[in-house]
Amino acid sequence: MTVARLLLALDRSTEDRLLPDIVQYGHAVLARVSGAGELLAALDRTEADVALVSAGRATLSAAVVRACDEHGVRVIALAVTDQDRRNAAGLGLLDVIDATADWAGIEAVIEAGVVIPLRVTERASSLAAPARGTVIAVWGPSGAPGRTTLAINVAAEIAAAGHTVALVDVDSYGGGVAPALGMLDESPGFAAACRLAGTGSLTRPELERIAQRYTSPRGAFWVLTGIGRPSRWPELSGERVSKTIEVVRNWVDYVVLDTGFSLESDEEISSDLFAPRRNAATLTTLRSADHVVACGLADPVGLARFLRSWAELAEAVSTDRVSVVMNRVRPSAVGIDANRQVIAALRRFGGIHAPFLVPHDQAGADAAVLTGRTLRDAAPKSPARTGILRLVQREILPEPVAARSRGVRRMPWRRRATAL
Known part of the structure; x- marks a missing residue:
């Protein structure tokens, strides 16, 4: 079983539902935040492995994805609505899970260890990327x-x-x-x-x-x-x-x-x-x-x-x-x-x-x-x-x-x- 250091940026009800299972599986919760600003600050002061975030625009943004990439933190998004899923897809995330899923399903994604570094907003800084495909x-x-x-x-x-x-x-x-x-x-x-x-x-x-x-x-x-x-x-x-x-x-x-x-x-x-x-x-x-x-x-x-x-x-x-x-x-x-x-x-x-x-x-x-x-x-x-x-x-x-x-x-x- 993979023991991960987690950052949680979830709504209160989802966090309260998942927290007992997170502790039972032996994971370490380094910070519990709300909103993109607090999550960016937590990335700078912690050494997390995985960020569990709400897929809504208030929490999941291009800046958050970019910062997680720079810190080597994997992002797993929990979506409530179709709009949340579209937001995550627009940022290039594949690790998107229904917010009602139990921890066993999320644990399987963490265990799989699939990291998707490609984002729509990401470019190699030293390359001249084409204006159109x-x-x-x-x-x-x-x-x-x-x-x-x-x-x-x-x-x-x-x-x-x-x-x-x-x-x-x-x-x-x-x-x-x-x-x-x-x-x-x-x-x-x-x-x-x-x-x-x-x-x-x-x-x-x-x-x-x-x-x-x-x-x-x-x-x-x-x-x-x-x-x-x-x-x-x-x-x-x-x-x-x-x-x-x-x-x-x-x-x-x-x-x-x-x-x-x-x-x-x-x-x-x-x-x-x-x-x-x-x-x-x-x-x-x-x-x-x-x-x-x-x-x-x-x-x-x-x-x-x-x-x-x-x-x-x-x-x-x-x-x-x-x-x-x-x-x-x-x-x-x-x-x-x-x-x-x-x-x-x-x-x-x-x-x-x-x-x-x-x-x-x-x-x-x-x-x-x-x-x-x-x-x-x-x-x-x-x-x-x-x-x-x-x-x-x-x-x-x-x-x-x-x-x-x-x-x-x-x-x-x-x-x-x-x-x-």
């Missing part, structure tokens, strides 16, 4: 090159840097994000968002209602799950997808989109110009993205598939906003000095001069899939996870303001090849 599309050809795994872990690393993130499964051939993270996908969140966007009723509260949340000690993010049955692809029309992306990018700092593989233009194979297009979701996503991460599998078959599709991708988007990532680089598939051979093949046959190489780590990938977690949580020392982190730091996140050089423009296809 940045959209990142993760694409790869057929043959399971690791699109979903890469998208999940890119989202996790961006979130761990202190940004709010939404991971969206846009694959019209069947979503893989939900099963990879151990989430229920009976009601696909992205399809629901598209339906709401089609009627002009997709709002931030609706997104928070239909999205699921991946929780982590560092790197929590929102998830809009994909369609479970491929037959549902007509729900993901190009217009709906475009509208949904625009709403989501104004909801969070970064939107990571796990796309489908096919870049085939449906109009060329259909005589009905008004019929739904199966690949419209993927093509719309790529055109809407600020940055595209194109991934391939680092073996002879995967390289051939990637290079054949590279020309199609170059027709769909400008390659100056594309980062190329080759997954599962290993000598057993491409021979001695695998990094050099993969780099040489991409340069010779695709004109790609700066690929990112992610080493093969079967143990780490298996641990992540088995537990339904990200590599950061399941295998933090994984070389694959370290490689993805470097990709995020070098290509996606803004550089620290102080480190930027004036008048220097980086040429994306002339930087040194990077082995991750």
Whole structure:
């Protein structure tokens, strides 16, 4: 049983009801306060582990959340009304419990030890955060090159840097994000968002209602799950997808989109110009993205598939906003000095001069899939996870303001090849 040092900022009736059980479970109550001002003062003079607070605006505010983060204090909010829950959700809190819950339920949350450091108001102080959400599309050809795994872990690393993130499964051939993270996908969140966007009723509260949340000690993010049955692809029309992306990018700092593989233009194979297009979701996503991460599998078959599709991708988007990532680089598939051979093949046959190489780590990938977690949580020392982190730091996140050089423009296809 976890013994915690608590701060209580609750209404009197809730506090009187819970206090005997708190004492019985052996927790230490360092202070009992009312209101945000008294809670902020208590944070400065105590060394608490957990703050149990009323979720109303009089007690729970952005300043309280920020101060708790600075002091390393976990916030658990007790909500009485829907307005209280909306207030907590607007501040990015997931540990929100009904105020009528008994102590056993609260104790289970404390024991779980899930800390959600991401807040809507929180930003990394040394980073120049974008004014509106940045959209990142993760694409790869057929043959399971690791699109979903890469998208999940890119989202996790961006979130761990202190940004709010939404991971969206846009694959019209069947979503893989939900099963990879151990989430229920009976009601696909992205399809629901598209339906709401089609009627002009997709709002931030609706997104928070239909999205699921991946929780982590560092790197929590929102998830809009994909369609479970491929037959549902007509729900993901190009217009709906475009509208949904625009709403989501104004909801969070970064939107990571796990796309489908096919870049085939449906109009060329259909005589009905008004019929739904199966690949419209993927093509719309790529055109809407600020940055595209194109991934391939680092073996002879995967390289051939990637290079054949590279020309199609170059027709769909400008390659100056594309980062190329080759997954599962290993000598057993491409021979001695695998990094050099993969780099040489991409340069010779695709004109790609700066690929990112992610080493093969079967143990780490298996641990992540088995537990339904990200590599950061399941295998933090994984070389694959370290490689993805470097990709995020070098290509996606803004550089620290102080480190930027004036008048220097980086040429994306002339930087040194990077082995991750």
